[in-house]
Amino acid sequence: GAVVSQHPSRVICKSGTSVKIECRSLDFQATTMFWYRQFPKKSLMLMATSNEGSKATYEQGVEKDKFLINHASLTLSTLTVTSAHPEDSSFYICSATQGTSGRPSIFHEQYFGPGTRLTVT
Amino acid sequence: KNQVEQSPQSLIILEGKNCTLQCNYTVSPFSNLRWYKQDTGRGPVSLTIMTFSENTKSNGRYTATLDADTKQSSLHITASQLSDSASYICVVSAMNDYKLSFGAGTTVTVRA
Numbered sequence: 001g002a003v004v005s006q007h008p009s010r011v012i013c014k015s016g017t018s019v020k021i022e023c024r025s026l027d028f029q030a031t032t033m034f035w036y037r038q039f040p041k042k043s044l045m046l047m048a049t050s051n052e053g054s055k056a057t058y059e060q061g062v063e064k065d066k067f068l069i070n071h072a073s074l075t076l077s078t079l080t081v082t083s084a085h086p087e088d089s090s091f092y093i094c095s096a097t098q099g100t101s102g103r104p105s106i107f108h109e110q111y112f113g114p115g116t117r118l119t120v121t
Numbered sequence: 122k123n124q125v126e127q128s129p130q131s132l133i134i135l136e137g138k139n140c141t142l143q144c145n146y147t148v149s150p151f152s153n154l155r156w157y158k159q160d161t162g163r164g165p166v167s168l169t170i171m172t173f174s175e176n177t178k179s180n181g182r183y184t185a186t187l188d189a190d191t192k193q194s195s196l197h198i199t200a201s202q203l204s205d206s207a208s209y210i211c212v213v214s215a216m217n218d219y220k221l222s223f224g225a226g227t228t229v230t231v232r233a
């Protein structure tokens with residue numbers, strides 16, 4: 001159980017275009033999903049936290065207009081990189097957790113997706 | 122500031138040998154510590170999770186230890202296999218904070 005999928009696994013796009021990454025919890029309802037970014041040989045950096053049906057909470061330094069997050073259902077969150085540039089090339093990982101009342105719980109495990117490799121040319 | 126530091130940054134071992142990875146943290150107040158295995162180009166997969174009262178936890182050939190007093194943890198890999206080649210990440214949670222503190226990981230390469 002507790003499987004999280006991401007689609008696509010790899011995407012190459014041209015500079016200036018937008019790309020959407022999907023994160024799905026396959027066998028549980030995820031009240032909270034997290035989006036991370038990971039550079040080579042670096043640790044995961046939290047970009048934003050999204051709760052189903054409400055606006056995402058972005059970490060300091062993350063542009064919310066550039067990284068649009070939508071958490072429309074309890075099993076799906078999407079990250080859209082708008083007007084992508086080569087510096088946006090990275091490995092994007094989502095995670096999902098079950099909380100209560102739409103708030104993430106420290107007692108619930110975060111289950112990670114397999115990641116999406118974005119390359120902007 | 123909550124920080125997690127791992128050592129070594131990378132290591133190479135021969136198949137069948139053992140190795141130990143280290144994790145030091147300053148996360149406070151401490152809730153739990155997890156070790157994840159991350160294969161290249163994949164998401165992290167949980168190996169062990171330990172709370173304050175637990176000193177040792179095993180998952181097959183992986184054994185994690187925790188010393189909450191010195192804020193140190195280790196992950197021991199026994200009889201390494203080629204499939205153990207991956208990055209191993211130490212992740213610490215603080216009480217009353219759902220955000221996780223990640224170490225940079227130790228890259229393990231197992232050679233035949």
